[in-house]
Amino acid sequence: MSKTLITGSGVFTPSEIITNEELVKSFNAYAKLQNEKYKEEIEKGERAPILYSSEEFIVKASGIKNRHVVNKSGILDPNIMHPVLEKRKDDELSLMAEMGLKAAKIALKKANKQAKEIDCVIVAASNFERAYPAISIELQQALGAGGFAFDMNVACSSAAFAIQQANDMIKSGTAKTILIVNPEICSGHVEWRDRDCHFIFGDVATALVLENAQNATAKQQFEIIDCKLITKFSNNIRNNNGFLRRSYPEGMKDQRDMQFMQEGRKVFKEVVPLVSDLIIEHLAKNNLTPNDISRLWLHQANKSMNDMIGKKVLGRKPEKTEQPNILDEYANTSSAGSIITFSKYSDDLAKGEIGIICAFGAGYSVGNVIVKKL
Ligand code: CO8
Numbered sequence: 001m002s003k004t005l006i007t008g009s010g011v012f013t014p015s016e017i018i019t020n021e022e023l024v025k026s027f028n029a030y031a032k033l034q035n036e037k038y039k040e041e042i043e044k045g046e047r048a049p050i051l052y053s054s055e056e057f058i059v060k061a062s063g064i065k066n067r068h069v070v071n072k073s074g075i076l077d078p079n080i081m082h083p084v085l086e087k088r089k090d091d092e093l094s095l096m097a098e099m100g101l102k103a104a105k106i107a108l109k110k111a112n113k114q115a116k117e118i119d120c121v122i123v124a125a126s127n128f129e130r131a132y133p134a135i136s137i138e139l140q141q142a143l144g145a146g147g148f149a150f151d152m153n154v155a156c157s158s159a160a161f162a163i164q165q166a167n168d169m170i171k172s173g174t175a176k177t178i179l180i181v182n183p184e185i186c187s188g189h190v191e192w193r194d195r196d197c198h199f200i201f202g203d204v205a206t207a208l209v210l211e212n213a214q215n216a217t218a219k220q221q222f223e224i225i226d227c228k229l230i231t232k233f234s235n236n237i238r239n240n241n242g243f244l245r246r247s248y249p250e251g252m253k254d255q256r257d258m259q260f261m262q263e264g265r266k267v268f269k270e271v272v273p274l275v276s277d278l279i280i281e282h283l284a285k286n287n288l289t290p291n292d293i294s295r296l297w298l299h300q301a302n303k304s305m306n307d308m309i310g311k312k313v314l315g316r317k318p319e320k321t322e323q324p325n326i327l328d329e330y331a332n333t334s335s336a337g338s339i340i341t342f343s344k345y346s347d348d349l350a351k352g353e354i355g356i357i358c359a360f361g362a363g364y365s366v367g368n369v370i371v372k373k374l
Contacts, residue, residue, distance in 0.1 A: 002170065002171060002173075002212050002213060002214065003212075003213035003223055003224075004166070004167045004170040004171060004210055004211070004212065004213070004223070004224045005210065005211055005212075005213050005216050005218075005221045005222060005223055005224070005374070006163075006208055006209070006210055006221070006222040006224065006371060007110070007111040007112070007113070007209050007210070007211055007216050007217075007218035007220070007221050007222075008106075008107040008108060008109070008110035008111025008112075008113065008207075008208065008209035008218060009106075009107050009110060009206070009207065009208050009209075009339065009342060009343035009346070010102075010103045010104065010105070010106025010107035010108075010109075010110065010206065010207045010343060011103060011106065011204065011205070011206050011336075011339075011340050011343050011344065012099050012100075012102035012103040012106070012204065012205040012206075012207075013068050013204055013330075014068045014069060014070050014099075014203050014204065015068075016068065016069050016070070016071065016072045017066050017067070017068055017069075017072075018066065018067050018069055018072050018075065018076065019065065019066050020055040020058050020059065020064070020065055020066070020199065021055060022072075022076060023053075023058075023067075023076070023198065023199060024052075024053045024054060024055050024058070026075070026076040026077070026078055026081075027052075027053045027078075027192070027193075027195060027198055028052045028053060029078040030050075030078035030079075030081055030193060031049075031050035031051070031052055031053075031195075033078055033079070034050050035049045035050055050195070051195060052195070053195040053198065053199070058199040061302075061304075062199065062200065062302050062303060062327065062331075062332075063302065063303025063304070063325065063327045063328060064199055064200070064327050064328065064331045064332070065328040065329070066202075066328065066329050066330075066331070067187075067199075067201065067202030067203075067330065067331035068202050068203055068204060068329075068330060069083065069187040069202060069203050070083055070085065070095065070099075070185060070187060070203050071083040071084055071085055071187070075187060075192055081192040081193050082187075082188070082192055083185075083187045083188055085188075093138070093142060094129055094130070094135060094138060095129060095183075095185065096123070096125070096128070096129050096135045096183040096185065096205075097135050097138045097139045097142055097183075099183040099185075099203075099204075099205035100123060100135070100139050100181040100182075100183040100205050100207065101139060101142050101143065102205065103181060103182075103183070103205040103206050103207035104139065104143060104179055104181055104207040106207065107179070107207035107208060107209050108179070108207075108209060110209070110218060110219075110220065111209035111211070111216075111218045112217045112218045112219075113177060113209055113211070113218075115143040115144045115145050116144055116145065116146060117146075117176075117177050117215075118140075118143065118145035118146065118147065118177050118178070118179045118209075119145070119146050119147030119148075119175045119176055119177055119178070120147045120148055120149065120166070120169060120174075120175035120177075120178040120179070121136045121137075121139055121140045121143070121145055121147075121148075121149035121178075121179045121181065122136060122149070122150060122151075122152060122162045122165065122166065122178065122179070122180045122181070123135045123136035123139060123149070123150075123151045123152075123181050123182075123183065124151075124152050124153070124154070124158035124159050124161065124162035124180055124181070124182055124335055125151075125153060125158055125182050125183055125184055125334070125335055126153060126154075126155040126156060126158060126184060126186075126189075126334040126335055126361075126362070127153075127184070127185065127186070127188065127189050127334075128151060128153065129185070129188075131243065134149060134150055134151040135151055135183070136149035136150055136151050136181070137149045137150075139181060143179075145179065147175060152165070154231075154335075154363060154365045154367075155237070155334065155335070155361045155362035155363055155365060156299055156301065156332075156334045156335055156337070156359055156360060156361025156362060156365070157229075157299075157335065157359040157360055157361055157363065157365035157366060157367045158182060158334070158335035158359075159180065159182045159206070159208070159335040159336065159338065159339050159357075159359055159367075160227070160229070160335075160338065160357060160358065160359035160366075160367025160368065160369055161229055161359075161365070161367050162180045162182075163180065163208070163210065163224070163227060163357070163367070163369050164227035164229055164367060164369070166178040166180060166210045167210065167224050167227055170210060170211065170212050176211060176212045176215060177209065177210070177211040177212070177215060178209070178210045178211070179207060179208070179209055180207065180208045180210065181205065181206070181207045182205060182206045182207070182334075182335045182336040182339060183205040183336075184203060184204055184205065184333050184334045184335060184336045185203050186201035186202060186203055186260075186332070186333060186334055187201065187202070187203050189201075189239070189259060189260050190259060190260045191256065191259035191260060191261075194256070194259075196264065197260060197261075197262065197264070199331070200260075200301075200331060200332050201260070201331055201332050201333070201334070202330050202331035202332070202333050203333070204330060204333040204336045204340065205336065206333075206335075206336040206339035206340055206343060207339075208339060210224070220346070220347055220373075221373075221374040222346070222355075222371040222372065222373055222374065223371065223372045223374055224369060224370070224371055225286060225354070225370040225371060225372055226282065226285070226286050226369075226370050227367065227368070227369045227370075228278060228281075228282040228285075228367070228368045229365070229366070229367045229368075230274070230278055230365070230366050231363050231364065231365045231366075232274065232363070232364045233363070233364070234267075234270065234362075234363065234364045236262060236263040236266045236267050236270070236364075237260075237261070237262040237263075237267055237361065237362035237363075237364075238257070238261050238262070238362070239257070239258070239259065239260055239261065240255075240257040240258060241257075241258040241259070245258070268302065268304075268305055270364070271305070271360055271361075271364060271366075272305060272308050272309055272312070273312075274360070274364060274366055275309050275358065275360045275366050276308075276309050276312035276313050278366050278368055279309070279313050279356060279358060279368055280312075280313060282356075282368050282370065283313075283356075283370070286370055288354065288370070290313055290314045290315055292354050293313070293314070293322075293354055293355065293356060294322065294349060294353040294354060294355055295322055295323070295324075295345065295346070295349060295353070295355035295356075296309075296310055296313065296314075296318065296322060296323045296355065296356055296358065297324065297338045297339075297341040297342040297345070297346070297355060297356065297357045297358070298310070298323065298337075298338055298341070298358050298359075299337045299338045299358065299359040299360050299361060300325070300326055300327045300330065300331075300332055300333065300337030300338065300340070300341065301327075301332045301337070301360075301361065302327070302332075303325055303327050306323065306325065307323075309358075310322070310323045321345075324341040324344065324345040325341075326340050326341055326344065334361065335359065335361075337359070338357050338358060338359045339357070342355075342357055346373075349373040350373065351373055351374065352372065352373065353372070353373045354370065354371070354372050354373075355370075355371055355373075356368055356369065356370055356371070357369040357371065
């Protein structure tokens with residue numbers, strides 16, 4: 001059976017940055033305005049005041065210092081508190097396709113491939129700006145790629161699940177060269193007015209080229225040794241927005257559960273063992289030990305969480321270089337997080353070194369991909 005290689009990767013980073021300092025300043029201005037507006041109810045005990053956010057808490061709880069976003073002015077305006085974007089015409093490229101295109105071009109160049117050589121495009125992300133036509137089909141046309149395209153969503157695990165699909169399609173001969181793109185506009189989906197989560201997310205797009213080994217000409221090549229996926233239902237990370245919204249009595253009102261919601265502590269506690277057990281079992285199934293692993297490209301949700309997973313898997317504290325962290329610069333970028341670390345911190349691996357790309361998140365869902373540098 002033919003081998004699947006990852007031969008290209010790319011990251012498109014939006015130019016606008018929000019620091020923790022700016023974020024907390026605007027959140028606290030919003031809290032002050034709201035508390036003044038509802039002063040009477042708060043004094044009567046009928047309404048809880050909005051508590052202030054703090055930079056110290058954010059860094060300590062998550063390791064996040066900055067986030068890149070597609071529009072910062074709306075997010076930072078205490079009277080708006082969400083991105084403000086111009087609505088595009090139907091014949092203009094969508095924002096997700098535009099971001100994905102930029103990441104895809106970088107990945108294609110690295111893979112030494114022309115767009116026309118791509119015979120499958122997968123857009124894998126946790127949020128889609130429209131239901132149809134698929135963003136992937138729009139991107140396929142914008143790139144000039146052939147074959148077929150489809151969108152898929154497994155929240156933060158979307159990229160890892162897409163790698164598994166692509167690996168199967170290449171091995172079975174369904175496609176030869178597959179482009180996976182992860183445009184994540186998390187800023188449109190997070191609740192910037194909720195201090196428990198307002199600091200967590202950022203925007204980015206990542207891309208990977210996967211291909212049959214026989215066609216590969218790229219300088220950097222990683223063989224996919226094996227993929228493993230698991231899912232286990234949980235309501236602890238949830239979003240209730242959807243196409244039935246207007247059908248509900250309260251449908252079009254501004255409701256909290258239409259944005260990202262999570263029980264962060266529970267997620268932390270439940271996901272760490274789920275992920276570390278899966279990685280350890282997956283390595284054993286492939287006759288590998290933690291000592292065989294040179295790099296862990298983990299999903300970027302929380303630094304302490306990743307430190308714990310790394311320690312459980314390796315049986316010791318991982319070195320900084322073994323487990324790259326991009327949370328400080330990008331925050332949580334959902335499905336793109338592990339691919340950013342792979343793209344930025346993989347060229348230095350020596351021939352024969354092995355690493356894992358591991359993503360986890362809502363669902364719950366976990367996807368682990370074992371790769372070897374060729
Ligand atoms: N400033 C100051 N204090 C705060 C703040 C703040 N901003 N926020 C909370 N506090 C307070 C709390 O109110 C609490 O106070 P008290 O003790 O008085 O009740 C105290 O600080 C501690 O709060 P927490 O217990 O919530 O703090 P934690 O240490 O647990 O940290 C985290 C919170 C950072 C959320 C942490 O629990 C975490 O990261 N957990 C893991 C979450 C995770 O990995 N989730 C994955 C989500 S990503 C995913 O699956 C993709 C979904 C789809 C993408 C969505 C795109 C938007």
